[in-house]
Amino acid sequence: MSTHTGTALLRGAGIGRTAAGAARRADPVLLGAAALLCAVGALLVWSATLPGDGSSPLDSTGHLRRHLLHLLVGWAVCLAVASVDHRTVRAYAPVVYAATTAALVLVLTPLGAVINGSRGWIVVGAFQFQPAELAKVGLVLALATLLGEPRDGESRPMTRDVLFGLLVLALPLGLVLAQPDLGTTLVLGVIFLGMLTLSGAPVFWVVGMLACGAAAGFCVWWFDMLEPYQVARLATMVDPTVDPQGAGYNSNQALIAVGSGGVHGTGLFQGEQTHGRFVPEQHTDFVFTVAAEELGFLGAALVIALFTVVIWRILGVARGCDQLCPRLLCVGVAAWFGFQAFINIGMGMGVVPVTGLPLPFVSYGGTALLANLFALGLVLGISARDRGFE
């Protein structure tokens, strides 16, 4: 282990020399698709945060300007991370993991703030952030290190590694669940399952973990561990018309917004559902409905297509890696983005229960955007270095 770390650090000394070159060699399709998503996202956030009183969009750019600032910082971080050799980043994995986990603990102290029923924020003056978003990066890095660097003589993680990985998962998972933030908990679980499945770990473990996931879901249902609102959300997903003013309200209004978009949509800034604020959280969790209503099938399908491209390409980068660690890192990021995008888009169209998850690259929210772009930077960095190998 120590040998590896030392080598990585040594290599890290060459950052300045290779940074520009690395960025140039990075997967241009992935980079372009992600950038396009960010651009569309900025427009949607802008539209979703207009006051809806018919005033000019140019008069209400508060959220937009903050969002653009987030994007600026995020892309700077992304490109910086992409320039660094992933082995250098990997060296800091334990530090990142420890730091994000510590932040999750902080959330539960008086420093944490409750927003939307979940103690998921740390507020310091005007600055506020969501440690749970960063915990996703921490987990991906930590698991990639653990599962991707089997002990000498082994080419794949063995039982000991898996058990250790479980421990690494359990810590942030428990902390996030305590907030409580069911959505992020699920994301962490899916990241773990995804990485484990493709790590080459014993089939016994993979099947076992999947079975455990199913069993956990069953227990939650059987022992009434879900909050009543969560049960109601599940019920309304099956039939959103059950209680259109209550639990089904969000789902129902989202469906109306999506459905009323038609082929071409109402046009940007023109959506009546959007500007009447019928869909809640439309600049974050339900941002997709804004795309569907205002940009229509053409725009919303483009968003779905862009996500397909992003995830396909990330997995493509993973496929190109001959080392397990970076490959798993890509798989973890793909699982994260894929799951979150699928859930977010799906709940806007009534195919999955309402879960508070932002749409990567698109939704408003600085921490999430930073985490997304950081992760993208990791993948881009890997693509820049490992592509030449094939």
Place this chain on the structure above:
Amino acid sequence: MNVYEPHPAPGRTRSRRAGILAVQILVLVLFAALGVRLWYLQIPRGDHYRELAVANHHQQLVVPATRGRILDSAGRSLVSNRTELIVSADYHELVGMEDGGLAVLTDLAEVLDVPVEELQQRMRLCGPTVERPCWPGSPYQPVTLADDIEPSVALQIMESGDDFPGITAQAHAVRDYPHGATAGQVLGYLQPVTQEELDAREELRTQFTGIDQVGRDGVEAVYDTELRGTAGVRTLAVNNHGEVMEVVSDERPVPGSHLVTHLDLRVQKIAEKALAEGMAAARPRYKADSGAAVVLDVNTGGIVAMASLPTYDPGVWQGGIDQKAFDEMLSEEAGEPLLSRAVQGQYPPGSTFKISSLSAAVENGFSLRSTYACPGSVNLAGQNYENYEGGGHGTIDLHKAIVVSCNTVFYKFGYQLWKRDGGLHPEGEPEEAMAEMARGYGFGSPTGIDLPYETSGRIPDREWKRNFWEETRETNCERGERGYPDIARTNPSHASYLKRLAYEQCVEGFLWRANEAVNFSIGQGDVLVSPLQLARAYAAIANGGTLYEPRVARALVSADGSETREIEPVVAGKVPVSDTTLTYLQKALTEVPKAGTARGAFAGFPQDKVSVAGKTGSADAQNRQVSAWFASYAPADDPQFAIAVFVSQGGTGGMTSAPIARTIYEGIYGFGDFDEPALPGGVPRDELPVVRSDGSIDVLER
């Protein structure tokens, strides 16, 4: 190649790559599924969701139209509108609360200063077993919890809306009855619309919002649509908090038309007062439990006045009637004040019916120029029939037979016409001359007046008897066989009499007997007429034989006066009597208040100025005191008004009813105690009151 990394086996690498490819394809499939779902929602289902979206952002606010006023023929308000503040509750919202809204109602009761029990009672939906107060309307309408509240209380509720979820306080237009109970049954009342009515009147459904009332009786019910007007619809674009973003469209309400009636407020009040005083005068000797007076315009069928006692103030229905008042409305003890005796009451007409019997006899061969014996009693088909109070008048002509109201002359007509048809066992189709003539005068069927629930009365004949027998045979035959064991225990002789009667009815109850035909001729037995039918028949005699469909409504005038729809008189038919007979009858009736049975009642009446023609009637019925009738018209030489007065169990017509009619005539023409005529010139008004474009109404004063 990094030499420090362990070298993975080529086979394993390949399989891992295949695994990733599989995941890539899985991702492709999942996101394609999202795309398909997106397509399904936006393209095939797009129209559906666009409709929902419009319903979402557009809130339709129904602006109720002001209900038209009801005016008398001079333009005086009989029913108008005023605004009051009411508190109402959303039924479903309150019932949906965990405690059924108890907490909210408790708070509200404190503010309104009423017991919470009362509010709870008002929240219940009315049903057969639910005591008033309860909500008679649809549960989808706001339930009125308190009406006519103080503005300060309303303000308190409006300002702290969060403390009273589901409760609203708002201004609400209600009917105003400036003259209380006057013409109560004619005007009718309003009640909240029921779910059944909403279902039945689909075209009106969009018209209803808030606390909607529909006319439930009288002209309020018959002319409901016209009085209601058309509600306006304001379409507002709203956001998710219901905040109004803009007004999309604004359809103004069209106020309901004013209903100008033939009623004259003064004559109506005079008639009601005269009826009440006349009934009071008949007591205590007679019960005089109820009565009616109808004043008709003989040339149009217009209802100039229509009184029915006991009466009620339509205002009691407003804001939720309590059980006591409601019971009283329907109770026999209180005299069923809801019931209009003039239109819904049916009674044997007694001697007032002789106009029909005389016409039947004359049109069937009995000469107007002949004389007829008027003995104290006659024996017909083995039964003795007496004159009223037993006196005879010798041999008289038909003129005198009317003037002195000689029963025996008419008994013989009835008997002979019955015999001519074949008596008990007619061969072929019987002519039923008496019944046919009665129907010719408009008896036995509704007059077609513009008021609900009109009675048809009853004109019995052989066919009616047979139908009645068929309906009752089963019971009669059973009784004829088993008798009346209950009655036999206390009164065996009466029971055996009843048993014999039932047996007879069972075997030959279909027979139209001589005594029935004889009684028919003087308006007794099974003959029933309504005071309105009788007034119309006398109006027909007065106007030369035309039967009009009586009308309360004279015209509908739009709220700004720009449009007037006159309700033209409708001719229902012609009395099947020759002009000679009509003239003869007119002359005879003219004599009655001067030298006949109504002489006493009209003593001192200035017959030289206005000559009154009429006929008294005193009707007997089993287990009831004699009921008083007077049917008339005036002036005899230029008829304008027909008046029929009826007092149930009020004594003889000459004693009780004729004086009431006299008072009404005095009021119309300004005689006696009346300083000025209620109807200037002694004729019904022919011009309409003017409704100005600003909505004000010029009351006619001639």
